[in-house]
Amino acid sequence: MRKGIILALLVCLIILGSWNFLHIFIQHKRIEIKNNIQSIPFFLISRYIETLHLAAVKLDSLGYIANISWEPDSLVARKLYSTYNLQEAGNILDQYRLPHVMQIFLRGDKINMEEFVRFRDYFKNFSGIQIGYNEQQYTKLFNEELSLRKIYLPVNIIIIVLTVLILTVLQIHNETRSDYFWQIYKRAGGRKNTRNRNYWEKSLILVFAPLTLNIGIYFLMLSYEVVSWKIDPRLFILEGVTILFSVILTRIILEDKFS
Numbered sequence: 001m002r003k004g005i006i007l008a009l010l011v012c013l014i015i016l017g018s019w020n021f022l023h024i025f026i027q028h029k030r031i032e033i034k035n036n037i038q039s040i041p042f043f044l045i046s047r048y049i050e051t052l053h054l055a056a057v058k059l060d061s062l063g064y065i066a067n068i069s070w071e072p073d074s075l076v077a078r079k080l081y082s083t084y085n086l087q088e089a090g091n092i093l094d095q096y097r098l099p100h101v102m103q104i105f106l107r108g109d110k111i112n113m114e115e116f117v118r119f120r121d122y123f124k125n126f127s128g129i130q131i132g133y134n135e136q137q138y139t140k141l142f143n144e145e146l147s148l149r150k151i152y153l154p155v156n157i158i159i160i161v162l163t164v165l166i167l168t169v170l171q172i173h174n175e176t177r178s179d180y181f182w183q184i185y186k187r188a189g190g191r192k193n194t195r196n197r198n199y200w201e202k203s204l205i206l207v208f209a210p211l212t213l214n215i216g217i218y219f220l221m222l223s224y225e226v227v228s229w230k231i232d233p234r235l236f237i238l239e240g241v242t243i244l245f246s247v248i249l250t251r252i253i254l255e256d257k258f259s
Contacts, residue, residue: 004174005202011170012210015163016239020218020231022155026148027229033145034108038066043132044102044123051128052102062119064110069103113142160242167246175199175254196258203247211240
C-alpha cells in the first residue's frame with residue numbers, strides 16, 4: 001500500500017509541476033508580447049503643432065497610452081519615411097518639410113486589437129494628421145496574444161480532465177490491490193469503518209502534500225528569481241479542487257468496497 005501511495009504522490013507532483021509550468025510559460029509569453037507592443041512607436045504627423053496639441057487632448061483621455069514624445073524636427077520625419085516606407089508622409093515631407101511628429105507608445109497590457117483599430121481609425125480620420133505605424137508588427141503581436149487567450153482555457157480543461165482521470169484510475173488500482181488485506185482484516189473482527197477512515201487519511205495527504213510542496217517550490221524559485229512571472233493564486237485553488245474531485249469520485253465509484 002505504501003508503494004501505491006508514494007506512486008500517487010509522485011504522479012500528482014509531476015502533474016501539478018507541469019501544470020504550473022504551463023501557467024508560467026503562457027504568462028511569460030503574454031508579458032513578452034505586451035512589452036513588444038509597448039516598444040513599437042505609433043506616429044502622428046502634422047504641419048501644425050496646434051493640431052498635435054488637439055490630438056494630445058484626446059490621448060490624455062485614453063487609458064492605454066504608455067508614453068508620448070514630441071519630435072519637432074524634419075530629420076525625424078525623414079527617418080519615419082525611410083523606415084516605414086510611408087508614401088503619404090513622404091509626399092508631405094517633400095512639399096512642406098514636415099517639422100512636427102508625435103511619437104506614441106501603447107500599453108500592451110491595456111489595449112487589444114479592437115481598441116487599437118478604433119485608436120488607429122480615429123487618428124486616421126483626424127483632420128490635418130497623417131499616421132505612421134508598422135501594421136504588420138502590431139497585427140502579428142495582437143494575433144499572438146489572442147491565440148494565447150483562446151488556447152488557455154481549453155488546455156486547462158484538458159489538463160483537469162486528464163488529472164482527474166489519471167488520479168482516479170491510480171486510486172482505484174491502489175484500493176483494488178489492498179482488497180485482500182481488508183478482507184482478512186474484516187474477518188479478523190476489524191472495525192468496519194477503518195478502511196473508510198484510512199482512505200480519507202491517504203486522500204488528505206494526496207491533496208495537500210503535492211500541492212503544498214509544489215507551491216513551496218514555486219515561491220522558492222520566485223524568491224531566487226529563477227522565475228519572475230507570478231501565478232494567479234486562484235490557479236493553486238483550482239489544482240487543489242481538481243485533486244479533491246478525483247478523490248471524491250474514486251470514493252463514489254468504490255462505494256461497495258467500503259460497505
